[in-house]
Amino acid sequence: MTSNTVRMMSASGILGYGFPEASIRAAMERKPHMFGVDGGSSDPGPYYLGSGKTLNSRLAMKRDLSLLLRAAVTSGVPMMVGTAGGAGGEPHLQVCAEIVREIAREHDLHFRMALIHAEPPKDYLKSRLRAGRIRALDGAPPLDEAALDSAKRIVGMMGPEPYRAALEGGAQVILGGRGTDPSPWVALAMHRGMPAAPSWYAGKMLECACNAAIPKKHDCLLVTVGEDYVEAEPMNPELRCTPLSVAVQALHETASPVIRHEPGCLVDTKDCRIEAVTERVVRISGMRWQPEPYSVKLEGVRSVGFSAVTFAATRDPGLIGQMDTFLDFVRESTRTKVRALGIADDTYQLVLRVYGRNGVMGAWEPATHVVPLEMAIVAEAMGTTQEIANAALSLARVTLLHSDFAGRMCREGNMAFPFSPSDIERGEVYEFMLNHVVLPDDPLEMFPIEYEEV
Amino acid sequence: MTRLKDIAKACKSKNAGPFHITLDVMFDDPALYEKVRASGVISAERIASLYQVEVGQVLFTEYPPALAWKATLPRRVPSGSVGDTDIYGAQQHAPLLDIEVEL
Numbered sequence: 276m277t278s279n280t281v282r283m284m285s286a287s288g289i290l291g292y293g294f295p296e297a298s299i300r301a302a303m304e305r306k307p308h309m310f311g312v313d314g315g316s317s318d319p320g321p322y323y324l325g326s327g328k329t330l331n332s333r334l335a336m337k338r339d340l341s342l343l344l345r346a347a348v349t350s351g352v353p354m355m356v357g358t359a360g361g362a363g364g365e366p367h368l369q370v371c372a373e374i375v376r377e378i379a380r381e382h383d384l385h386f387r388m389a390l391i392h393a394e395p396p397k398d399y400l401k402s403r404l405r406a407g408r409i410r411a412l413d414g415a416p417p418l419d420e421a422a423l424d425s426a427k428r429i430v431g432m433m434g435p436e437p438y439r440a441a442l443e444g445g446a447q448v449i450l451g452g453r454g455t456d457p458s459p460w461v462a463l464a465m466h467r468g469m470p471a472a473p474s475w476y477a478g479k480m481l482e483c484a485c486n487a488a489i490p491k492k493h494d495c496l497l498v499t500v501g502e503d504y505v506e507a508e509p510m511n512p513e514l515r516c517t518p519l520s521v522a523v524q525a526l527h528e529t530a531s532p533v534i535r536h537e538p539g540c541l542v543d544t545k546d547c548r549i550e551a552v553t554e555r556v557v558r559i560s561g562m563r564w565q566p567e568p569y570s571v572k573l574e575g576v577r578s579v580g581f582s583a584v585t586f587a588a589t590r591d592p593g594l595i596g597q598m599d600t601f602l603d604f605v606r607e608s609t610r611t612k613v614r615a616l617g618i619a620d621d622t623y624q625l626v627l628r629v630y631g632r633n634g635v636m637g638a639w640e641p642a643t644h645v646v647p648l649e650m651a652i653v654a655e656a657m658g659t660t661q662e663i664a665n666a667a668l669s670l671a672r673v674t675l676l677h678s679d680f681a682g683r684m685c686r687e688g689n690m691a692f693p694f695s696p697s698d699i700e701r702g703e704v705y706e707f708m709l710n711h712v713v714l715p716d717d718p719l720e721m722f723p724i725e726y727e728e729v
Numbered sequence: 730m731t732r733l734k735d736i737a738k739a740c741k742s743k744n745a746g747p748f749h750i751t752l753d754v755m756f757d758d759p760a761l762y763e764k765v766r767a768s769g770v771i772s773a774e775r776i777a778s779l780y781q782v783e784v785g786q787v788l789f790t791e792y793p794p795a796l797a798w799k800a801t802l803p804r805r806v807p808s809g810s811v812g813d814t815d816i817y818g819a820q821q822h823a824p825l826l827d828i829e830v831e832l
Contacts, residue, residue, distance in 0.1 A: 320809030522795035530801040
């Protein structure tokens with residue numbers, strides 16, 4: 276077994292971000308044991324999980340999937356996508372499955388496909404909650420059965436086990452719902468007999484593909500897993516992995532660069548050695564793995580109502596000098612006018628973000644005494660219905676434009692609006708509501724696998 | 730006095746999940762990294778005071794393989810919740826730039 280190695284490819288940071296066709300052809304010549312790509316992230320915010328919409332366009336996902344599928348089928352090896360469609364819920368998974376079937380028809384490809392579902396039923400979650408088998412993580416919002424009922428959609432982040440089960444079930448193409456990012460690659464490496472520590476390290480590198488290389492680009496990465504090491508090499512000859520670029524990747528979107536909690540284990544990279552093999556290839560060794568009680572992280576969102584926004588800006592030094600008192604007046608005056616429409620105070624919220632001052636950092640902004648030349652206000656109204664949001668925003672907009680203030684020089688209007696229409700409906704919007712883990716009896720119980728012959 | 734923005738290779742911020750922000754300061758010169766490390770100006774206490782959180786809420790790691798420090802802290806507002814200003818958390822790094830270092 277000591278000479279055994281497993282080669283795996285990751286196409287890009289996220290399915291639909293794109294990658295050069297030449298890179299996947301270069302990868303095929305290296306005869307990898309799988310082609311994969313991570314499909315998503317919680318980074319773009321709660322909207323995608325809530326609405327069921329995909330993060331990237333169908334056309335962009337289809338282009339990437341088409342290259343990956345043809346490479347995998349030609350090579351006779353598995354193709355896996357984790358967190359399909361961006362958020363990894365049921366609608367996201369189904370969109371990707373439909374694209375895969377369409378590509379198979381267009382290119383006359385045939386394979387066994389597995390879909391791994393990641394939306395646990397609320398009844399299951401309630402019974403886990405009653406059994407004390409849902410734990411809150413650091414700073415989690417409170418959770419009870421009513422909170423679970425209020426959720427629009429909840430997904431569990433699967434580990435490698437469901438992917439391994441699908442491989443054992445003979446699937447060549449595996450589309451997973453929400454999962455922890457390294458899972459598809461960890462599953463393949465362990466399925467082929469590699470130990471957990473280097474398999475997990477490889478998975479973590481592969482999930483962001485050439486984020487571990489310089490110059491940073493969306494491109495294909497090949498990782499070789501050995502018994503006690505991992506080697507990384509970009510498939511584009513213009514890119515390089517260096518010890519520093521690989522170490523930097525360990526910092527990416529993670530709370531700690533040296534300790535990672537994953538389903539059923541902890542990956543410790545404190546004592547890793549990172550060495551250059553060539554100018555473009557890096558070898559990492561010394562990673563450690565230890566089992567932990569099996570847990571599955573949940574992601575969930577609930578609706579917070581409907582939103583409408585407008586953009587307005589001022590170049591008036593007199594107004595910029597008294598923006599706080601002006602906005603206090605605008606809030607108060609808007610409230611009075613909205614009440615006159617019969618809209619109760621507790622059915623909407625007005626949020627005014629002031630750019631040029633602290634629109635980016637809010638209360639974290641340390642530079643509080645800078646006077647800018649221009650200020651922009653993004654006014655947002657959130658209502659229990661779109662009609663309420665629109666009505667409140669409309670009145671806030673008029674109040675911003677036409678309110679008096681001391682020393683006012685331009686009575687025609689206080690704000691420059693760049694657009695007509697000025698008010699933009701954003702539709703239903705969501706918030707993240709869970710920072711919890713489920714302790715399942717079995718790593719597979721939350722993730723049913725469905726097979727089909729394509 | 731030298732500021733981090735003049736000598737660091739990167740000062741950056743990003744989400745670490747929907748409820749946390751993670752800050753990275755990175756160098757590309759090992760000798761300079763060691764000097765700044767020895768000065769102790771980059772610490773959990775310093776990050777806590779810059780971002781107005783309790784020091785106990787900052788997960789702070791020195792990471793010499795990447796010539797880096799990492800600090801992870803709770804977001805002011807969860808990503809995308811009402812009033813959030815930075816969904817990806819990618820523009821919360823500016824206070825790091827002005828940290829002063831005596832070389």
